[in-house]
Each structure stands twice: as structure tokens, then as C-alpha cells.
Amino acid sequence: MDDYTAKVLEAVDSIPAGQVMSYGDVAEFVGQGGPRQVGRVLALWGGGVAWWRVVHADGSLLAGHERKALARYEAEGTPLRRPADGGLPRIDMRRARRRGDG
DNA sequence: GTGTTGACAATCA
């Protein structure tokens, strides 16, 4: 456990249900490292926080955990965007992003 | 110390 790790986990835990933050946002939130480091921390300690509330900047879900995350989003009421293709939904970064009201 | 990889992001076509 490092100070940086605690900061990231704290930031992720700070995300309210129904909203999300991109890796870059979390990195900017803690003021250290970058989106890659945030992802790395979540990969190691993400098991103790709402990792599903951290998504890509374009709204795409976590690789390998899309199904798990989706279950959370539907349960928390996170604004999703269903593609007419029937593929996996993505986050509506215009409303779900915890940054500006858009 | 160098080269490659990775739960990424922003830009250009």
C-alpha cells in the first residue's frame, strides 16, 4: 500500500453512485501520475473499491469486466448508451462523468 | 541503462 495507491482508491471511492470518472480524471484528481498509473493501481487494489465507476475517457467499459460493470450500472442507474447494434452498452460520458455538468 | 509493455488520452483522417 502506497500513498499514491491510497489517493487513487480514495478518489474512486469518492465517485457517487450513478456517476463515473475516467482514468485521466482520477489521475488529475489525485494530482499525481497519469491514467496508466491509475489503471495499474485499480488492477492491484481495485478489488476493494468501486472499480466499475472508473471507465475510459470515451465511455467504453473495462476489458474483461464489461458484464460485471453493466450489472452495476443498471443497478446504480448510471446513464448508459445502448447501441442500435445490440452490442455492449457504453457510459454516457456527457451525464455520467463527474466533471462539469455538460 | 535500454527496450517493451500496459484496467489510458487526445488528435488527425
Add this chain to the structure above:
DNA sequence: CTGATTGCCAACA
């Protein structure tokens, strides 16, 4: 929107 490229920082061999 999609595909390719460049930038970023840290860990690993």
C-alpha cells in the same frame, strides 16, 4: 463513429 498515431508515466526483462 472508426482506425491509426503520438504522448504520458511506471513496472518488468
